[in-house]
Amino acid sequence: MGVPCCNADRHGRGRVEHFPDNAGLLSERYRGLIQKGQPLWDRILVILLVVSYVGQISFIPLDVFRFHFMLRPGPLVSFFGLALFVGGWWILTLAMKVNPFAVPVVRLQEERHQRVIDTGVYAVVRHPMYAGFAPMVIGPALWLESSAAALTAILPIAVLAVRSVFEERFLKRELEGYKAYTQKVRYRLIPFVW
Numbered sequence: 001m002g003v004p005c006c007n008a009d010r011h012g013r014g015r016v017e018h019f020p021d022n023a024g025l026l027s028e029r030y031r032g033l034i035q036k037g038q039p040l041w042d043r044i045l046v047i048l049l050v051v052s053y054v055g056q057i058s059f060i061p062l063d064v065f066r067f068h069f070m071l072r073p074g075p076l077v078s079f080f081g082l083a084l085f086v087g088g089w090w091i092l093t094l095a096m097k098v099n100p101f102a103v104p105v106v107r108l109q110e111e112r113h114q115r116v117i118d119t120g121v122y123a124v125v126r127h128p129m130y131a132g133f134a135p136m137v138i139g140p141a142l143w144l145e146s147s148a149a150a151l152t153a154i155l156p157i158a159v160l161a162v163r164s165v166f167e168e169r170f171l172k173r174e175l176e177g178y179k180a181y182t183q184k185v186r187y188r189l190i191p192f193v194w
Contacts, residue, residue: 028103028109028112029096029102029103029104031103031104031105033046033047033050033104033105034046034105035105035107037107037108038105038106038107039106039107039166039170041166042105042106042107042163042166042167042170045159045162045163045166046104046105046163048159049156049159049160049163052155052156052159053137053156055152055155056137056141056149056152056153056155056156057140059146059148059149059152060140060141060144060146060149061144063146063148063149064144064145064146064149067148069147069148070146070147070148070151071147072145072146072147073142073145073147077142077145078142078143078144078145079143080142081138081139081140081141081142081143081144081150082139082143083139084135084136084138084139084142084143085135085136085139085140085143086139087132087135087139088132088133088134088135088136088137088139089132089136090132091121091128091129091131091132091135092128092129092132092133092136093132094120094121094128094132095120095121095122095128095129095132096129097120098117098119098120098121098122099117099120099122100112100117101114101115101117102129106163106166106167106170108174108175114175115175115176115177116175116176116177116178116180116181118181118184118185122185123185124185124187124191125185125187125188125189125190125191126164126168126181126182126185126187126188126189127160127164127167127188127189130160130161130163130164130189131189131190133156133157133160134153134157134160134189137153137156137157138150138153138157141153161189164188164189165188168182168188
């Protein structure tokens with residue numbers, strides 16, 4: 001059931017529109033990173049992802065203000081880092097907008113009648129949230145001028161790549177129509193590459 005909202009059309013007449021109730025979706029997305037029904041491998045990978053991501057982000061100021069492990073990139077590369085961050089955020093937002101089943105953990109959401117989403121950015125790659133996360137990790141390091149921290153972004157990105165492989169095995173086994181979706185959308189994270 002949607003939430004009614006009154007809007008005026010171009011002639012000033014009022015009309016009632018119904019927007020979907022997103023309270024259930026928001027509560028699902030705000031649940032913890034360890035949940036009932038989540039496979040053990042996902043629990044391990046989520047913890048590795050959080051540790052590697054927090055470590056990489058924490059490393060940026062250490063490198064910029066103290067260690068200076070590598071040469072600092074110039075203003076053009078710094079601006080490119082900001083553009084990467086914004087682009088990654090945009091991709092991630094598009095994925096969350098089109099997929100009401102996009103949540104932090106891998107589990108079959110039977111109570112929410114989970115189904116395969118194959119529209120929007122999901123028609124381009126099978127894991128657009130992960131694809132958007134990669135530039136969001138590299139971008140801040142370049143933006144804040146830490147080449148070394150940009151290299152350490154490989155760790156959380158690698159964890160997500162491994163997670164995508166395990167997640168697909170799980171979804172092919174548990175979610176009806178996912179195997180056909182993988183044949184329709186060939187690329188996992190990077191169009192025309194992988």
